[in-house]
Amino acid sequence: MKKYLIALFAMVCTCLIFPNNAQAKKIKIVTTPENAKIYVDGNYVGDGVYVLNFKGKDEFFSVKVEAPGYIEKNLRIYKHDTRKAIPIDLREDETIEASVESDLANRYFTINVRDGVDENLAWKLLSQVMLNYFDEMKTSDKASGYMNTTWKVDKFPKSELKVRTSVQIKEITSEGLAYQIRIKSEIAPIDTRGEQGYKPWTRVLKHYEPLINEMQQRIGKH
Numbered sequence: 001m002k003k004y005l006i007a008l009f010a011m012v013c014t015c016l017i018f019p020n021n022a023q024a025k026k027i028k029i030v031t032t033p034e035n036a037k038i039y040v041d042g043n044y045v046g047d048g049v050y051v052l053n054f055k056g057k058d059e060f061f062s063v064k065v066e067a068p069g070y071i072e073k074n075l076r077i078y079k080h081d082t083r084k085a086i087p088i089d090l091r092e093d094e095t096i097e098a099s100v101e102s103d104l105a106n107r108y109f110t111i112n113v114r115d116g117v118d119e120n121l122a123w124k125l126l127s128q129v130m131l132n133y134f135d136e137m138k139t140s141d142k143a144s145g146y147m148n149t150t151w152k153v154d155k156f157p158k159s160e161l162k163v164r165t166s167v168q169i170k171e172i173t174s175e176g177l178a179y180q181i182r183i184k185s186e187i188a189p190i191d192t193r194g195e196q197g198y199k200p201w202t203r204v205l206k207h208y209e210p211l212i213n214e215m216q217q218r219i220g221k222h
Contacts, residue, residue, distance in 0.1 A: 025054040027077060028085040029063065036067040036090060054079045063088075069096045071159055094156040095163060095187065099203040104212065105185045106200045113177040114221040119145075122177065125218040126169055133211055134167070145171025145179075154205060160190045163201065165208055181215065183208060 029038060034048040040061050052061050059079050066072040070090035077086060113122050123142050130137065134149040141147070147169040155162045168182045185205070186198040 025079055027052045027054070027081060027083065029065075029077070030085055030087050031065050031067075032087065032089045033067050033070065036065050036070070036088075039064040039066075052077060065090060069093055071161075091158065093161070094159045095161050095203070098154075098156070099163070099205045100209055101202060102183075102185075102204045102209075103202075105183060105202050105204050108180040108182045109212070110172070111179050111181060111216055111220045113179070113219050117177075117219050119171075119177060122179070122219045126179065126215060129211065129214050129218060130167060130169075132214075133208060138166075155190055157190065161187060162190045162192070163187050163205055164198065165205060167211070179219075181212070183211070 029050045029052065031038065031048050037047055038045050038050045040050070040052065040063055042062070042064075052063075054061075060076045062074070063077055064072065064074050065088050067090055069092060071093050073088060073090055075088070117125075123145075126147065127137075127140065130147065130149055134152055136150055137147065138150045139146060139148040147167075149166045149168075151164045151166045153162055153164045164186050166184045168184065170180050172178050172180055183204055185201045185203065187201040188198040192198065
């Protein structure tokens with residue numbers, strides 16, 4: 001009986017001195033912007049505010065916060081963090097402001113050449129358009145009807161991202177003269193070196209957007 005009372009006394013003292021051992025610990029997450037979506041361990045849990053509830057053997061939670069027009073943030077929040085509330089501020093993504101969503105990014109589209117524009121003139125006009133947007137060509141083979149620009153890289157330091165763009169053109173002959181054109185658009189962390197790290201992007205930088213209409217106006221059927 002005496003031993004039981006001593007053990008019970010020790011347990012009560014431990015709970016008084018270390019209250020976190022007696023109850024679950026809670027840490028509130030507060031995001032900026034307020035509409036940011038919060039994911040905990042891969043599961044969507046709400047927008048703007050969420051309370052992490054540490055129970056049992058929970059030592060940390062993996063948290064992801066994202067919002068349109070902002071750079072996604074991933075972090076771990078540990079049980080031993082002494083803060084009761086943790087602000088998570090997302091940075092605006094410069095690349096979103098500088099680009100447009102496009103279903104033509106990284107896909108071929110076709111321009112059918114209008115009557116009165118022969119192969120030589122079409123090639124000349126397409127070359128002029130390309131050189132208005134790119135400093136040099138990687139490949140320009142009139143005989144095979146294939147044209148390809150070098151990559152042009154635009155950097156966005158505040159977002160720690162960079163975007164590279166190139167254009168490919170190839171002649172096709174079905175029912176009359178036509179060209180297939182593809183704007184390749186890829187994005188990567190700004191410190192990426194070499195080819196690895198770039199991923200296809202579903203957006204096109206705004207200063208390349210007029211290229212499509214300009215080609216259509218120069219050689220396409222109206």
